[in-house]
Amino acid sequence: MTAAVQPALTIRGLTKSFPGIRAVDGVSCDVYPGEIFGLVGPDGAGKTTTLRMLAGVMPPDQGSATVAGSDVVHDPEAAKHDLSYMPQRFGLYEDLTVDENIRFYGDLFGVRANERRARSAQLLEAAGMSEFRKRLAGKLSGGMKQKLGLVCALIHHPKVILLDEPTTGVDPVSRRDFWRILYNLIAEGVAILTSTAYLDEAERCHRVALMHEGKLLFLDTPAKLKSGFAKGVLAILSSDARRMKEELKRVEGISSLVLTGDGVHVVIEDPVRRIPQIKAQLVSAQVPFSEMRQVVPTIEDLFVDAVTSGRSGGQG
């Protein structure tokens, strides 16, 4: 993102405490038009609270935020036309049809009828839902409901979109549709801030930040985060990855272990030099393994390492 473009969303020192916990702790970042910004972090990291404050449904204790130039903290009403907020479960009326839900939200935003029809036709097409327009929302599958939520959330051409784990519990096909719609929006110059629990989705974002215990730990493009990672990653394939992970916990100097589909990622400093020692350990414990090689770290490796070793990773 070039520095000359004004950010669509600015967040400065946003803080919110609940009794006994500082849910969001001095979060600052900018999201630019045409950018997908991913907020990644474990449950309870403060992602939802951050998004709710930005949406204007929860006042922050401290800090400020602007959406398309309007201050959402002091004047939430002014930002509403430019803003769209989609919570984990979008509030759909299950006893209204797809079209009626879209019309309801469109009218609340004052979208003109012909404009709404054109927009919803285009969005429903992209969502692969054109033939379900007369169906009751309650009769849709989980993925369809979530896509309908997105259509409703986009009906008023927002400039900034806040998505809270939009694809959690959504089938792979619908997830693909979902991301296609998001990429179309990017072309329109929309700024998207999304939280996600799927780390493979984090790789699809232009920039990502790890949120942990209310703070942003890393903040950069996925590529830069990976290349700036000081440690190395060994991928070990195994038919019994769980047991292998347990065994590897005994090896000293391992920073963190990440289960993958077919084995384990070992995050460790100077990985190549450690291969013989790790092999010896696995052989003596009689854990089956087939292949062991150094790989490029994934975002997941980075974040799991940051969260489990409990240290701040640097930029942010």
Added chain:
Amino acid sequence: MLARLKQMLIKEFIQALRDKRTRAILFGPPIIQMLVFGYAANFEIHHVATAILDLDHSQESRELVSRFSSSPYFDVRRQLTDRNQIVDLIDRGEAVIALQIQPGFAENLRKGQTASLQAILDGTNSNTALIASGYVTQIAQSFAQDYQRDRMQRTAPQFVKLVPSVELYQRPWYNTDLKSRWFFVPGVIGSLTLVLVTTLTAFAVVREREIGTLEQIMVTPIRPWEFILGKTLPFFLIGLVDVGLIATVGTFWFQVPFRGSLLVLLTGTVLFLLCMLGVGLLISTVSSTQQQAMVTAFFFIMPAITFSGFGFPISTMPQWLQWLTYLDPLRYFLVVLRGVYLKGVGFAILAPQMLAMAVLGIVLLSLSVFRFHKALD
């Protein structure tokens, strides 16, 4: 602005009226309940199960018994022979009242002395017992009077004219036959409306909170007052239609006379509905699930009906409770309903009740709107 309100209303009506079952719930149960209450809510007593123990076996005692068996109030089921049978019958609930005529009943009468009739009543239902004992007294008195008159006629006809007596002519106004149905049907209209409108309003708002649409709506440019109006106006209209329906059943099916003007009834209903919408909204602001709303509504409905004068007269309540009843909108609405139905009175007489409901309505609505704003934060 008006477009948003209009869309809220369209949405509410689609939701309320599309589903056949919801539609049935809005209009079916009120009519069914009106029918049920209309027949069941009744203080009148007929055919009280009666047992008689006549230990005198005289012409006089048989004459007295026949007065009971020919009365519509008593149903003489058993003629007893032994005093011990009474306890058993009353315990089993086979008799509510047992009348015992002592030996020597006729002899005492003939001597011009006081003869005694004992009535044993099952007091578990105090109301029935009270009313039944009233009828016993009536029958016993008329028997005594007729006996005296007869005796005098036979023994000293010349003195009959000299015996002074007071004859009572009862002329109950507005409800000549003192039918308790006429008293209850207007009350049922009021209490059904109370139950219906408070629960429907509370549920409709709480449901939006439960399914997450409330938060979704609040990130749109809609103003809270537009939302509140959009939520309450449909139930206001549905409430009006329901009052119309059950009032029609009350008037035409139960033949309760409608003597006043429709305009007075409509005004009273509108004011009462304002209060009920306020209560419904207020319940929704303290409940986050429909179950909670249900329990909260229950805690409102029971006392509201009890303190309204629906069944129990307010004048017999302790003073502090009587003060509390002034906060009950139904109390005023029942006066309006009964006034319009039975007395046919108008605004001039019902003004205090109308004013009270208007004040309560404004207070309740403002309070609930204020609380609603706070609950959103």
